[in-house]
Amino acid sequence: xxxxxxxxxxxxxxxxxxxxxxxxxxxxxxxxxxxxxxxxxxxxxxxxxxxxxxxxxxxxxxxxxxxxxxxxxxxxxxxxxxxxxxxxxxxxxxxxxxxxxxxxxxxxxxxxxxxxxxxxxxxxxxxxxxxxxxxxxxxxxxxxxxxxxxxxxxxxxxxxxxxxxxxxxxxxxxxxxxxxxxxxxxxxxxxxxxxxxxxxxxxxxxxxxxxxxxxxxxxxxxxxxxxxxxxxxxxxxxxxxxxxxxxxxxxxxxxxxxxxxxxxxxxxxxxxxxxxxxxxxxxxxxxxxxxxxxxxxxxxxxxxxxxxxxxxxxxxxxxxxxxxxxxxxxxxxxxxxxxxxxxxxxxxxxxxxxxxxxxxxxxxxxxxxxxxxxxxxxxxxxxxxxxx
Amino acid sequence: xxxxxxxxxxxxxxxxxxxxxxxxxxxxxxxxxxxxxxxxxxxxxxxxxxxxxxxxxxxxxxxxxxxxxxxxxxxxxxxxxxxxxxxxxxxxxxxxxxxxxxxxxxxxxxxxxxxxxxxxxxxxxxxxxxxxxxxxxxxxxxxxxxxxxxxxxxxxxxxxxxxxxxxxxxxxxxxxxxxxxxxxxxxxxxxxxxxxxxxxxxxxxxxxxxxxxxxxxxxxxxxxxxxxxxxxxxxxxxxxxxxxxxxxxxxxxxxxxxxxxxxxxxxxxxxxxxxxxxxxxxxxxxxxxxxxxxxxxxxxxxxxxxxxxxxxxxxxxxxxxxxxxxxxxxxxxxxxxxxxxxxxxxxxxxxxxxxxxxxxxxxxxxxxxxxxxxxxxxxxxxxxxxxx
Numbered sequence: 001x002x003x004x005x006x007x008x009x010x011x012x013x014x015x016x017x018x019x020x021x022x023x024x025x026x027x028x029x030x031x032x033x034x035x036x037x038x039x040x041x042x043x044x045x046x047x048x049x050x051x052x053x054x055x056x057x058x059x060x061x062x063x064x065x066x067x068x069x070x071x072x073x074x075x076x077x078x079x080x081x082x083x084x085x086x087x088x089x090x091x092x093x094x095x096x097x098x099x100x101x102x103x104x105x106x107x108x109x110x111x112x113x114x115x116x117x118x119x120x121x122x123x124x125x126x127x128x129x130x131x132x133x134x135x136x137x138x139x140x141x142x143x144x145x146x147x148x149x150x151x152x153x154x155x156x157x158x159x160x161x162x163x164x165x166x167x168x169x170x171x172x173x174x175x176x177x178x179x180x181x182x183x184x185x186x187x188x189x190x191x192x193x194x195x196x197x198x199x200x201x202x203x204x205x206x207x208x209x210x211x212x213x214x215x216x217x218x219x220x221x222x223x224x225x226x227x228x229x230x231x232x233x234x235x236x237x238x239x240x241x242x243x244x245x246x247x248x249x250x251x252x253x254x255x256x257x258x259x260x261x262x263x264x265x266x267x268x269x270x271x272x273x274x275x276x277x278x279x280x281x282x283x284x285x286x287x288x289x290x291x292x293x294x295x296x297x298x299x300x301x302x303x304x305x306x307x308x309x310x311x312x313x314x315x316x317x318x319x320x321x322x323x324x325x326x327x328x329x330x331x332x333x334x335x336x337x338x339x340x341x342x343x344x345x346x347x348x349x350x351x352x353x354x355x356x357x358x359x360x361x362x363x364x365x366x367x368x369x370x371x372x373x374x375x376x377x378x379x380x381x382x383x384x385x386x387x388x
Numbered sequence: 389x390x391x392x393x394x395x396x397x398x399x400x401x402x403x404x405x406x407x408x409x410x411x412x413x414x415x416x417x418x419x420x421x422x423x424x425x426x427x428x429x430x431x432x433x434x435x436x437x438x439x440x441x442x443x444x445x446x447x448x449x450x451x452x453x454x455x456x457x458x459x460x461x462x463x464x465x466x467x468x469x470x471x472x473x474x475x476x477x478x479x480x481x482x483x484x485x486x487x488x489x490x491x492x493x494x495x496x497x498x499x500x501x502x503x504x505x506x507x508x509x510x511x512x513x514x515x516x517x518x519x520x521x522x523x524x525x526x527x528x529x530x531x532x533x534x535x536x537x538x539x540x541x542x543x544x545x546x547x548x549x550x551x552x553x554x555x556x557x558x559x560x561x562x563x564x565x566x567x568x569x570x571x572x573x574x575x576x577x578x579x580x581x582x583x584x585x586x587x588x589x590x591x592x593x594x595x596x597x598x599x600x601x602x603x604x605x606x607x608x609x610x611x612x613x614x615x616x617x618x619x620x621x622x623x624x625x626x627x628x629x630x631x632x633x634x635x636x637x638x639x640x641x642x643x644x645x646x647x648x649x650x651x652x653x654x655x656x657x658x659x660x661x662x663x664x665x666x667x668x669x670x671x672x673x674x675x676x677x678x679x680x681x682x683x684x685x686x687x688x689x690x691x692x693x694x695x696x697x698x699x700x701x702x703x704x705x706x707x708x709x710x711x712x713x714x715x716x717x718x719x720x721x722x723x724x725x726x727x728x729x730x731x732x733x734x735x736x737x738x739x740x741x742x743x744x745x746x747x748x749x750x751x752x753x754x755x756x757x758x759x760x761x762x763x764x765x766x767x768x769x770x771x772x773x774x775x776x
Contacts, residue, residue: 027437033428040421049415049618088645101488117640230437232650252505257476262620264651
């Protein structure tokens, strides 16, 4: 998602609470530059420039395998991991490999808007299952699965952002994850676990991943450097069963182009190997925690009665529900006049009408003062609408 | 294509005549590093790291528009061009946007192996049309089109490497291109013009592109820095009608991930803006011309009677035909024992049997001495086989 396209109206002085971007001033540009210069001047420089292994930079793979085993207890080996051109590159590859037009897939309601866009582009039939504050409702999921089974249809995968979800900020607890895994095995669908926010945790560690809980069986776990290092590098990874990694890395796309972005992946490996990324992560969590706290304080202080919101324990997003009868699209039009922008909820639902009362606030991108001011303006807009 | 996967058996001391890679020692690593360091230390550094415009780095787009108008007389504007993650990223995107599984597409026989692989992955029906030394035979193409029309099928596109083709090295003259364009308009299919070798010309400039000849109507022109700057950067471009660029850059994939590789594209822009790429191109043509000449001289000197080959005016490849009754797969097994590797012709045909007498030699990757020695070993192998 780019600023330019998401909101044409953004100009200097505006408050873009819609942007699910890292704050530019929190990206470790200087540290990354040092690593890049070190590698480009070193003996391995020529390796940076030619085609790479289909599964991606070997050094970055080794680093990630070690880290994921240490921090996420995944118990994986090198054969379980490949480097991607961001989690986007991974999601499009997984759609290519797992689906054809007309296939069924499962998502949360609400779910990540740009993922829905990708599924629509591919003419997939998207079935949205309601969530509560703990994520997808297993009974509702099973109802959907039974309905599809009666139609002799089998969904190819369930796509989920399980931790600090985009857009709601909620995290699915382990028990709920286990219930979904049991259904995935009974009804034979894959789980695409898009866990790009899990490293931005403010308090306790998030629950074990779907991959860890299932022992890897048909869970395709996506990770990314976009939220914690730099989106512009387009660097992420996929963890999966070794047979799946072998199958995916044998695709024509990877035979033709080689692995994802060999040049940037090698630079990322150099940066990570120095320990700089993990040091940066510790600092970054504090920075985003501070922004989350500022946002929650401002919400408590300014929001009129009848408005409710989530209290995310990590990530970038707060999900707000308006009082009955108010429409987030009207609010958007109203606050736009005061240069405040947010993402109305409709875009995150397969049936847009389900989202009219909701909006997503990103606390990641704007500085503290703007965050506070933006929420105050939002609250005033809601109060005015409520007053009729 | 990576060395590792294309030929597991490659070890130090071998002669990999199969590798369609630029020679590592001919990549302008030092010049690119200087540009990268300059940009990363400059004021625009923060722009390198965040999400980018869906159509790619604006500065690189402007540079390419100016250059393509100057050197290829395309008459395009900024709205006609988007940056890609290599021509591979472009070809997969075009398949996503133009086809669904089961659709028909047209290719040359022989055609680029990894493109065929991508089409097979997507379960497209691939119709291969024979070529002569001037490329696709228009009468044969029309016959295929008529056959499809009788079945009420319309191919979605014709995929072609028109200049210094991979694998044959041949170039389609303007007249032949015009005939294909006329058929594309009559039978309403797009032309994907994968022209990644056109800047590596040894003699005269190649004929006008399909894009230039058609005025852009439903020609999708792919270009790349992989063959002349560095494949590891994964940076290429697409030229098309403005409506097409608008449509493609509105895809879910680009909304989610932003434009192709913002970090590397910005570095490439910096490198190009200094004039370094065009200076490098002039030098590079001389280097590859020399390798082509060494290969042709060795072929004339060593090959037994009954072997014929193409004389490419640019690019990386020579296409060799064995005497009747000899099989390139047998030759591959025979010369492998002497550490020489090449790409047997079968892989470049939809019907592998059509390719048994052919082989592709890459003169781009191996140093001059190895090129000569490898061709001598090949010639000895052929002579032995011919002698029974």
